[in-house]
Amino acid sequence: MKLNWAERLVVNNPLRVMIQRRLIKVDQGCDRIAPQARVLEIGCGRGAGARLIQEEFQPAVLHAFDLDHRMILMAGRYLQPEPREKIFLYVGDALTLPYRDGVLDAVFGFGVLHHLPDWRGGLREIARVLKPGGLYCLEGVLPPVLSELSGRRIFLHPEHDRFYSHDLRKALAEAGFELQGRLEHKMLGILAVAVKQDLM
Numbered sequence: 001m002k003l004n005w006a007e008r009l010v011v012n013n014p015l016r017v018m019i020q021r022r023l024i025k026v027d028q029g030c031d032r033i034a035p036q037a038r039v040l041e042i043g044c045g046r047g048a049g050a051r052l053i054q055e056e057f058q059p060a061v062l063h064a065f066d067l068d069h070r071m072i073l074m075a076g077r078y079l080q081p082e083p084r085e086k087i088f089l090y091v092g093d094a095l096t097l098p099y100r101d102g103v104l105d106a107v108f109g110f111g112v113l114h115h116l117p118d119w120r121g122g123l124r125e126i127a128r129v130l131k132p133g134g135l136y137c138l139e140g141v142l143p144p145v146l147s148e149l150s151g152r153r154i155f156l157h158p159e160h161d162r163f164y165s166h167d168l169r170k171a172l173a174e175a176g177f178e179l180q181g182r183l184e185h186k187m188l189g190i191l192a193v194a195v196k197q198d199l200m
Helices: 005-011 014-032 047-055 069-078 119-129 142-150 165-174
Strands: 037-041 059-067 087-091 106-109 130-141 177-183 188-194
Touching: 005 047, 005 119, 037 047, 037 087, 047 059, 047 069, 047 087, 059 069, 087 165, 119 130, 119 165, 165 177, 165 188
Parallel strands: 037 059, 037 106, 059 087, 106 130
Antiparallel strands: 130 188, 177 188
16 A cells, blocks of 8 residues: 555654664564675665665665655665665565565565555565565554554555554464564554574
8 A cells, every 4th residue: 555645754754764773673683684685675665774774784685665656766866876786676566576485585664564455465475585584574553553543534554454463473473484573562563573484
């Protein structure tokens, strides 16, 4: 689901970078991302998360996409030329990732999962493209906030099948993930790092 004008204002501000930086530090789970990793950011917005990922981890390849073409144009302008050389931006959909199975070392999703009408399908698709041992670093907004914001008709989010923390934990496990670190405020949201299990 694309962001409306109000959501674009919220996600394209300096406070978002602080939240993204905090996600990277959750229980130090993301520190297992090795240099030269293959990394994907879903819902990259203006590119602030991609820049942070590039600075923190220096991946060999960083792909970053957004459903909204305008966000990709903003990211192209926001990212400086040198880091931009290793960041590949494209318009895409989290439910149909254009990668073979098990090719990525890490996937980041800063405030994206709650925008997916089929968020469980999104988790399965992320699990599909990650290698065993790969990391999924996520930020999710929980229903109390979504109901308040959507009720005021300021922000648009899927109205059905919103997830609470226990729903998310269950769906992560069903998709083959094990939580490694989590920060949660039951009325606001969750920051988490999950590891794809080797089911062989």
